[in-house]
Amino acid sequence: MPAPTPPELVACHDCDLLSPLPHLSEGERARCPRCGSVLFERKGHSLDYSIALALTSLILFVLANVNTLMRMNIGGRVQSGAIISGISELYAQGFWMLAALVLVVTILAPLVKILAILYVLAPIRFHLRAPGAIRVFRLFETLHPWAMTEVYMLGILVAMVKLKDLASLEAGVALYSFAALILVMAATDSSLDDHEIWERLGHLRDKTA
Amino acid sequence: MTRPPDSALRRGYLLCHTCHQVSAAGAAHPQCPRCGAPLHARKPDSLTRTWALTLTAYILYIPANLLPVMTVTMSGQGEPDTIMSGVKELLLGGMWPLALLVFFASITVPVLKLLILTYLLISVQFRSQWRPRERTVLYRITESVGRWSMIDIFVIAILVALVKLGALATIDAGAGAVAFGGVVVTTMFAAMSFDPRLIWDAMEKQND
Numbered sequence: 001m002p003a004p005t006p007p008e009l010v011a012c013h014d015c016d017l018l019s020p021l022p023h024l025s026e027g028e029r030a031r032c033p034r035c036g037s038v039l040f041e042r043k044g045h046s047l048d049y050s051i052a053l054a055l056t057s058l059i060l061f062v063l064a065n066v067n068t069l070m071r072m073n074i075g076g077r078v079q080s081g082a083i084i085s086g087i088s089e090l091y092a093q094g095f096w097m098l099a100a101l102v103l104v105v106t107i108l109a110p111l112v113k114i115l116a117i118l119y120v121l122a123p124i125r126f127h128l129r130a131p132g133a134i135r136v137f138r139l140f141e142t143l144h145p146w147a148m149t150e151v152y153m154l155g156i157l158v159a160m161v162k163l164k165d166l167a168s169l170e171a172g173v174a175l176y177s178f179a180a181l182i183l184v185m186a187a188t189d190s191s192l193d194d195h196e197i198w199e200r201l202g203h204l205r206d207k208t209a
Numbered sequence: 210m211t212r213p214p215d216s217a218l219r220r221g222y223l224l225c226h227t228c229h230q231v232s233a234a235g236a237a238h239p240q241c242p243r244c245g246a247p248l249h250a251r252k253p254d255s256l257t258r259t260w261a262l263t264l265t266a267y268i269l270y271i272p273a274n275l276l277p278v279m280t281v282t283m284s285g286q287g288e289p290d291t292i293m294s295g296v297k298e299l300l301l302g303g304m305w306p307l308a309l310l311v312f313f314a315s316i317t318v319p320v321l322k323l324l325i326l327t328y329l330l331i332s333v334q335f336r337s338q339w340r341p342r343e344r345t346v347l348y349r350i351t352e353s354v355g356r357w358s359m360i361d362i363f364v365i366a367i368l369v370a371l372v373k374l375g376a377l378a379t380i381d382a383g384a385g386a387v388a389f390g391g392v393v394v395t396t397m398f399a400a401m402s403f404d405p406r407l408i409w410d411a412m413e414k415q416n417d
Contacts, residue, residue: 010229015341015405015406015408016216069367093369102363138245151363159367163372166372198229198230201243
């Protein structure tokens with residue numbers, strides 16, 4: 001038996017204060033009166049907007065992972081590296097824990113995040129709920145802090161600086177794709193109103209139940 | 210303040226941490242009516258878990274800084290690099306903005322994060338009444354900034370892939386990198402397991 005839900009109440013994640021549910025217009029955010037954390041915001045973007053961005057992310061993600069990140073020329077010998085080759089090299093050197101960590105935060109978590117958005121949002125658009133949508137969206141919320149695409153980009157920059165005295169570097173297709181991916185993924189995240197998605201998932205369940 | 214503010218716990222409501230739904234506490238093992246996640250008034254064993262993870266990170270922090278994170282071998286000459294020597298190298302190369310960034314992400318952030326978590330834990334244990342709002346902000350910053358410490362791990366992952374030219378030049382990862390990765394992951398979990406609502410519970414008890 002699900003417990004009855006109190007009407008029109010929100011509780012703060014960070015200090016547990018109960019407040020009456022604020023009615024926000026698009027683009028407004030409500031902050032907790034006691035501790036100042038964001039209770040929620042109405043982002044006011046359509047589902048189509050988020051879906052389009054997530055699809056773009058997916059294409060860029062594939063491009064960033066199948067192409068060469070950088071080519072390096074040391075005394076006529078050319079060595080190229082991709083995101084996955086860094087992981088496999090760590091594994092080959094016997095650092096399987098590091099390899100697994102980098103694999104999860106740079107490839108698996110971002111990929112699953114993008115796919116989860118598409119899997120949950122696309123059916124909602126047609127007032128349908130995909131099987132297991134609630135579980136998938138919970139996974140999305142959990143993965144959020146572990147997708148470190150933008151941190152990896154900074155890592156690339158630092159690595160390039162460290163190598164610039166050693167060799168001549170040439171950026172590959174993956175580097176540009178990756179840079180674009182960061183921007184598009186950030187736009188996706190900021191367009192997605194998870195409160196609204198949860199509300200819709202809840203309503204859809206009421207209809208199917 | 211004439212009346213203590215209403216917290217969800219005091220009024221018998223539970224907040225779902227996954228989908229933000231508020232529901233009435235009732236069952237022995239309540240589940241969120243909307244998303245099915247298990248509900249807790251406060252994160253389970255928050256203090257114990259956060260202490261354990263924070264202490265683990267402190268211990269890992271020692272080898273992370275003492276052991277080499279990678280070894281650069283140029284024409285047979287091997288040179289071990291620690292986190293600190295990596296920053297120094299960027300500084301000597303005249304790249305001070307980048308050196309500053311790496312110093313901040315790899316050295317300042319992990320240390321500050323550990324100190325802040327320790328302070329928050331102690332303040333909650335001693336039921337501190339001091340500036341709860343600022344402590345909550347401190348927690349929020351700690352939670353959001355931790356991931357940036359991963360930079361060094363990624364730099365190593367890229368360097369080992371690019372520099373493997375046999376006798377000419379090779380870069381090998383080192384045990385320090387494993388420890389450092391461990392520090393970043395355990396502090397992230399530590400921040401996640403800490404419940405900032407405990408800061409406010411102490412304030413409310415005072416009001417009763």
